[in-house]
Amino acid sequence: MPSQVHVTKSQIAETAMVETDEAPLADGAVRLAVESFSVTANNVTYAAIGDMFGYWNFFPPKGPATEGKGIVPMWGHARVIDSRHPDIHVGERVYGYLPMATRLDVLPGKVTAHGFADLAPHRQPMSPIYNQYSRLAADPEHDPAHEGERMIFGPLFKTGFLIESFMRRENWFGADVLLMTSASSKTAMGLASVAKHRSPHVRRIGLTSAGNVAFVEQTGLYDQVVAYDAIGTLPIGPAVVVDFAGNAAVLGAVHRHYGGALGYSCMVGATHIDARGQGGAADLPGPAPTLFFAPDHAVAAVKELGPERFGQAVAESWHAFLDDLGHTVRIERHQGLAAARDHFAAMVRGEVDPAAGIVIEP
Secondary structure, X not given: OOEEEEEEOOOOOOEEEEEOXXXXXXXXXXXXXXXXXXXXXXXXXXXXXXXXXXXXXXXXXXOOOOOXXXXXXXXXXXXXXXXXXXXXXXXXXXXXXXXXXOEEEEOEEOOOOOEEEEOOHHHOOOOHHHHEEEEHHHOOOOOHHHHHHHHHHHHHHHHHHHHHHHHHHOHHHHOOEEEEOOOOOHHHHHHHHHHHHHOOOOEEEEEEOHHHHHHHHHHOOOOEEEEHHHHHHOOOOOEEEEEOOOOHHHHHHHHHHHHHHEEEEEEOOOOOHHHOOOOOOOOOOOOOOEEOOHHHHHHHHHHHHOHHHHHHHHHXXXXXXXXXXXXXXXXXXXXXXXXXXXHHHHHHOOOOOOOEEEEEEO
């Protein structure tokens, strides 16, 4: 039977496996069998701010007791196992936004050789970025040898690319230092790589927990790596901070140390879930922390460069990132949907080795 992982929205470390019935496939619809997806800190962020940005709305849970429950979106690969759409054929594979589950029904529209959009009515209020599916047979980004890397790093890398593009459009707010919290996170690593190649004049400082300093230094992506408890030792000068941790105490320490020297404070993720509310962001010296919503910035970047130049820029930076990455992160493959449940809960608790890239094959 098809299965889903239901997450308690108010306590996202609480998860449950649920078996579901499979309804007849609607006219024009396609049924996907989920083949693989990654579990990263990005998925934790989707859950942590799910109500704010509608992430819980993409894949409504099925079953008798779904009040207060949700399904966390994942990025991964799926195979068509049934089709009532004339242009989508059984057996073909796609890449895109998937539920933490074994099945997904989609309603393809805007179909081309390269992909399609899910036009299911409940998904239309959310950003169209998340409703696009690539058809792997004609997908220029698809590399069979790097499917794991694409699932683990692809969406996170693009967020890093968009942050760098935004900062550069704003002339880095006059800063020559880029501070990144949770420097071991994959989105921070992506940003560090893009900044290294596209804004080499900006000094990249990675902030991380004491236990992760050695790993972050080994990535070679940062000019300097500093433990959170040593933030006060950094020289004060024009800087911007990008907060991937969601740890209010850490962000507060940066603001209190740099004060008016901070040109911009950008909030992206929430990898330190238990510390989100510590200290608060109210009355911090320096600029007010501002949440970065990648889909909006993607639209702005495409408008600025045009779709073709934007795609080329992302591809060039992606290949540079893969070169920078080398063997820093090992890909771990785990079988069964229960493994997704367990690794997601471990990710929420901060118990996953940053050197591990988790891929689930449900």
